[in-house]
Amino acid sequence: MIEIKKFNFQDVKQKFQVKKPWDDVIILILNILIALPLFIILHQNLINPNWFLNIDRVVLFVAMVIVIQIILRLLRTIIIVCILLYLILLIYGSTIGNYGFNSVYEDYNSMMYSMSYNPYPQDIIIAKLLPFPNKSKIINAIEYQNPKIRNFAIKATSEHFKEIKGYSEYRTIIQCFAVFKEINSRWNYVSDPKAGDYIATATESLLYFSGDCDDHSILMAASVRSIGGTPRLIHTKGHIYPEILIGSQTDLEAINFLIKNELFPIESSGKKLYYHVDERGQIWMNLDYTAKYPGGPFMSEEILGALTLD
Template sequence: MNFNDEKYIKIRKVLLVIVSILTVLPLAPLINRYIPPLMVGDWNLDLTLSVALAALATWLVLRLFRFLLIPAVALCVLVLLYNQLTNGYGFSHMVTDYRSMVENNWGRNGQKETDLILTPGIFDGPLTKTIKVLQSKVDSRDSVVRNFSVKHSLDYFDEYHTKYGPIVRQLSLFKYINSNFKYVSDSERDEYFATARETILNGLGGDCDDHTLLMVSTLKSIGAHCRMVLSEGHLYPELYAGDEKAFDRLQQAIIYLFGDRSIDNIYYHEQNGQYWINLDYTAKHPGGPYLSEKAYAIIDL
């Protein structure tokens, strides 16, 4: 058997191409974790750059250390397998990352706040009282609330902290709360507003206002800026995303980290270039659909 025959040379080239692709696949998302988000319109430039760098690294190995290519692939597979078993960056994360590379366009379903009432003080009667009671129930400095927030802000996405920073702590906390919160109605006669401490101690049960108070209190305790939106028969929380650039970065993080969800739109409110996204208990991901579009009052905190 002559391995210098043209037939075997072609076979070796094909095998090298296959092995190279297998090297680029796990290497690209690993590189991407250490590249800051780069957006050009709706195009995730950092994801494309990661693939290019992975391909370049593979090409260099082929040129200089071809004999190391197969061991490198084997090492990447073993690392991913180990991480998968130990809840680190494993195959499921890689699939999610590549899904975000493909689904890098998302819609925005926003609402201008021209019709929203931003100053609760103009209201008279029971609504004013309700707003003041809700504001008084926010307890972000409570030790139980703070400890709960810190603990569950570390449950998810920790491996992306280098890339997205504090955003991942806020999204982790949202995911834990919305994955574990159970709806329990108040009595027919009385409306009860539970503090975040009470909701934590009762096992994360309550109605929409209890969920909202829990969400805004816990997020505030780790440095986020939140508010409550009062609509007809409903109360829900919103997270401040910042200006359009910061909002685009948050959108990218949501698409990236909640890749197991079908995300068609990010629902938000915008006023004077400032963006707020929906964190309702009905939302399966941050920026999920609004349960009620009509807002009577916005309660800033």
């Protein structure tokens, strides 16, 4: 006769229980692994009050670690099950492409770097902006649909930063930075005739990579837009320069890390990133011909007008 054993929860519980002192070690490691991605998500979605030395974020992280530690100690007897659930969630996130191991690593790097090396923001007061000079001529000169402009931009993306892995959500911005690198490394400043402003088309400037600030801005804007970027032109007293839309504060953290560590580490070493925040809270980064890296120092900070290319 076959004997049927009665299910005993205590026996199952005993099998999954980890012996001391390894349970404390595992709890500590699991605490850190859970706290990091959770803290990154909260950091990206909570308003940053910009406290001194980011004390608000330090307090948030410590509080999270304490709470998670208490919960894990209560679940000490099934700690192996907790580890398996954590790994399953990250593997699932990596598989479907939402949030997995790579995302945690990339976001952690971006967050920590930005907390240590804050960019330098400049706000634009839209209400004070004036009409953009030569607006219609400049818009017509930005020939982003011209095959020559697009072919140039595509060639630039094949020559710079192709080796960068990960950060797929920022691929277009990285490729626009490749265009920036190609144009700014070849640009030769030449003044307009004394008779007045000469607005060169993007294809004209493409021939010799020469011209004044508005010619550079037109070529940069056309090239960036031809590969999916969103550029705009800023008018100051006696100067025009291009900017590129980065996105939110979270996007800025990732771009800050990329510029300083992957794309322009030498040019940006020990320097800040300069950008503007528009009336919708979107971040635009400087691409002037005077900048050695995206987000380089502004040549002129007094903003008189802005021309956004939607």
